[in-house]
Amino acid sequence: MSRREMLALSKNGFGGLALLGLLGGCNFNSQENNIWHNTFSDKLPHYIPKAKSIIFLYMDGGISQVDSFDPKPRLAKENGQNPYDKFKVDATQFNDIGQILKSPWEFKQHGESGMWMSSLFPHLSSCVDDIAMINSMVSDFPEHTNANYFLHTGHGLQGRPSMGAWVTYGLGNENENLPAYVVLDGGLTPPGGLDNFKNGFLPASYQASILQAKEIPLANIVPQENKLIQQTKLDYMQKMDQSLIGKLGHADQIASSIRNYELAFRMQASIPELGDLSGETKATQKLYGLDNDDEHCRNYAAQCLLARRLVERGVRFIELTMPNTGHDRWDQHSNLKKGHEDNAHAVDQPIAGLIKDLKARGLFESTLIVFAGEFGRTPFSQANNGRDHNPSAFSIWLAGAGIKGGTVYGKTDEYGYRVIENKTTIHDLHATMLHLMGMDHLQLTYRFSGRDIRLTDVHGHVIHDILT
Numbered sequence: 001m002s003r004r005e006m007l008a009l010s011k012n013g014f015g016g017l018a019l020l021g022l023l024g025g026c027n028f029n030s031q032e033n034n035i036w037h038n039t040f041s042d043k044l045p046h047y048i049p050k051a052k053s054i055i056f057l058y059m060d061g062g063i064s065q066v067d068s069f070d071p072k073p074r075l076a077k078e079n080g081q082n083p084y085d086k087f088k089v090d091a092t093q094f095n096d097i098g099q100i101l102k103s104p105w106e107f108k109q110h111g112e113s114g115m116w117m118s119s120l121f122p123h124l125s126s127c128v129d130d131i132a133m134i135n136s137m138v139s140d141f142p143e144h145t146n147a148n149y150f151l152h153t154g155h156g157l158q159g160r161p162s163m164g165a166w167v168t169y170g171l172g173n174e175n176e177n178l179p180a181y182v183v184l185d186g187g188l189t190p191p192g193g194l195d196n197f198k199n200g201f202l203p204a205s206y207q208a209s210i211l212q213a214k215e216i217p218l219a220n221i222v223p224q225e226n227k228l229i230q231q232t233k234l235d236y237m238q239k240m241d242q243s244l245i246g247k248l249g250h251a252d253q254i255a256s257s258i259r260n261y262e263l264a265f266r267m268q269a270s271i272p273e274l275g276d277l278s279g280e281t282k283a284t285q286k287l288y289g290l291d292n293d294d295e296h297c298r299n300y301a302a303q304c305l306l307a308r309r310l311v312e313r314g315v316r317f318i319e320l321t322m323p324n325t326g327h328d329r330w331d332q333h334s335n336l337k338k339g340h341e342d343n344a345h346a347v348d349q350p351i352a353g354l355i356k357d358l359k360a361r362g363l364f365e366s367t368l369i370v371f372a373g374e375f376g377r378t379p380f381s382q383a384n385n386g387r388d389h390n391p392s393a394f395s396i397w398l399a400g401a402g403i404k405g406g407t408v409y410g411k412t413d414e415y416g417y418r419v420i421e422n423k424t425t426i427h428d429l430h431a432t433m434l435h436l437m438g439m440d441h442l443q444l445t446y447r448f449s450g451r452d453i454r455l456t457d458v459h460g461h462v463i464h465d466i467l468t
Contacts, residue, residue, distance in 0.1 A: 045171065045438025050402030050468075051368040052174075053311045054167065054433060056319040057351060060190045061144070061329025064103075064377035064387050065395040066416035067340060070135045071107035071116045074414040075100060075379055083380040087415060092388035093142055094333065098381030100415070104337045113406030120344040123352035129406040130355055130364075131397045132466035136410020136419040139375045139391035139426060144191035144331070147374035147391065152196040154430055154455045161200035161446075162208065163430055164317035166455040167437060169206050170444045174314030177270040179209035179263060181317045182310055184303045186213070187324040197319070201448045208319070213302035217275040274309055277302065288353035296346035299323040304350040308357055311367050316437075322347075330373060334386035355399060364400050368436050372396035372429070379415040393419045396429070402436045404468050427460035435462045 066072050079102040083089050089097060105118040108125070115128035141147040146156040153160035161169070164181040173180035183197045190196055197208035211217040277285070285291060288301040300323050307318045322329050325342040332339035351371070358364040376394025377387035393412045399405065411421035431441040434455065441460055445452035 046440045046443060047438055049436065049438025050366075051400065051436040051438075052366045053315060054164075054317050054368045054370065054437065055307050055311065055354070055400075056164075056317070057347070057369065057371040058190070058319055058321055059330055059347075059371065059373035060148075060188060060322045061331035062147075062373045062375045062377060062389060062394070063330040063343075064332070064336070064340065065135065065393065065412075066377070066379055067103045067105055067336070068118050068120055068344075069116070069133055069395040069397070070393075070412060070416050071103070071118070072379065072412075072414060072416045075416070076102040083415075087413075087417060089380070090392065092378060092382070092390075094382060094388055096382045096388065098384060100379060101336075101381040101385075101387065111406060113408075115406060115408060120340060121348045123349045127352050127355045127399070130359075130403075131399045131405060132403045132407040132409065133395060133397045134409045134424055134463070134466065135393075135395045135412055136422045136424045137372075137376075137394045137396050137426075137429070138419055138423055139394070142375065142389045142391045144374065144389075146192075147389075148190050148192040148196050150426055151372065151374045152192075153200065154427060154457055158192070158195050159200055161202045161206065161455070162197050163433065163455060164197065164208055164319060165199045165202050165206040166444060167317045167434070167439075169202050169446070170434070170439050171316060171437065173316065175270075176263075177266040178274070178310070178313055178315055179267075180315060181206065181208045182315055183208040183210050183319045184213055184306060184321065185210050186299060186303055186321040188322050188329060190321065190329075201453075202446060211271075211275075211306070213299065213306045214275060217271055217306070270313075274313070275306070277305060277309075280305065284357065287357060289349040292349065294345055296323040296325045296342070297349060300346050301350040301353065304354040305357075308354060308361075308363070311358070311363055312361075332377075332386050333388060334383040336386050358400070366401050368401045368403070368433065369399045370396070370429075370433065371398070376416075379417050390417065393417060398432075398466065402467050404466055407466050409463065409466050422465075424463060425459065427456045428463055430455050431460035432463045432467075436467075 066075060078086065078100045080099045083097065083100050086100065103118065105120050107116050107118050109116055110125040111128040113129050115131065115133060117125045117128060139147050139150060141150050141156050149158060150156045152162045168180040199207035288305050289297045290301045292298055292301065303320045307320060310318050322343070323346050325346050327339040327342060330340070330343055355364070355369065358367055373394070375389055375391040378390045382388045393416060409422055410419060410424055412418060413420050434441045434444060441454060441456045445454045
């Protein structure tokens with residue numbers, strides 16, 4: 001190597017290794033901060049956080065709010081009538097406007113709070129006093145791909161960093177053997193694809209790692225050669241990469257590749273143990289529904305249990321995706337009753353089990369759970385027995401760290417069609433999630449294309465009324 005390369009490698013490597021050995025292998029995020037040009041000089045939050053981890057339960061396709069969490073008796077009273085005679089009807093995705101459609105499911109009040117919930121969710125209804133329900137969400141987009149990008153990145157177009165990438169960029173990683181941002185693959189890729197989970201213009205180290213809720217969650221994680229051969233290859237790759245850095249100076253793509261290689265090597269020891277659920281008690285497996293007759297329920301139960309295990313190991317952001325129940329996600333433009341029932345049956349018990357298990361283990365107070373889709377559904381039918389997209393009003397809920405359980409926030413009109421009180425945006429949701437993680441969404445920025453960009457763009461307010 002040249003003298004310049006030798007000096008570059010020496011200053012970047014040997015001194016750090018010696019210090020790391022003296023300090024017992026601790027992970028000091030301040031050095032990493034300087035590398036990634038993070039505005040957080042030491043990877044500390046702005047204030048004491050309520051949450052250490054986020055579990056995002058992504059209800060891909062748009063669950064119907066008037067059939068799940070926002071009861072509207074007037075739909076039953078006027079079932080089959082022409083919606084144009086009752087209210088102003090907006091154009092929809094397919095513009096196939098049918099008649100006013102009542103909910104096929106009965107609503108009841110539950111818990112001490114008396115929160116309304118439909119019979120779609122018999123298990124979740126036992127947890128209402130732990131939930132803050134927001135019935136006044138709106139989106140800027142009526143189409144899945146753009147609405148998905150908006151939900152995940154705060155921007156309706158492809159290419160921005162996802163909320164999980166922003167969280168890990170702001171706070172770093174607590175477990176050097178696992179990625180800080182994990183997406184659990186339930187079997188369906190959402191419209192917009194993997195760009196919903198990418199790092200965008202942030203360094204590649206912040207994109208999601210996709211795991212499956214299986215005994216071996218990640219392909220090729222078990223080495224096929226002995227450790228000596230593998231280490232020799234990795235050492236050679238590192239030597240080549242460091243030589244290139246010595247010539248070019250710091251380059252995000254190369255530095256991210258090195259970090260990802262190193263993480264992948266460490267994951268070979270941690271991932272197989274993570275995915276082995278056999279050590280969980282029979283009672284715990286039953287709580288989540290791993291013994292359920294429905295294979296889709298078992299699929300989602302494994303995701304929820306794996307999410308809890310990731311939280312225990314310090315993973316910052318975990319997103320769960322929908323299992324394939326034989327329908328087009330929650331996107332029931334027809335056959336609403338069968339589609340929503342199958343989807344709800346798949347996720348209801350596992351989610352309730354997750355909440356109860358986190359509470360039993362003392363993790364609920366430090367874990368934020370968010371249940372959300374990209375938009376809602378119309379109060380009138382499409383194709384007689386379905387509902388079209390409705391970005392003008394839908395329901396989501398939050399639970400866990402810093403959330404005021406038993407709270408209902410916001411209100412829609414008598415048809416569940418438009419918000420009439422406390423309109424809440426995706427930017428508000430993102431601001432609140434960051435706030436609970438100890439970050440001010442106004443200060444979490446990254447310099448790109450000549451300006452400081454943030455997850456909430458130039459919008460967003462923390463929803464203080466649902467917080468403790």
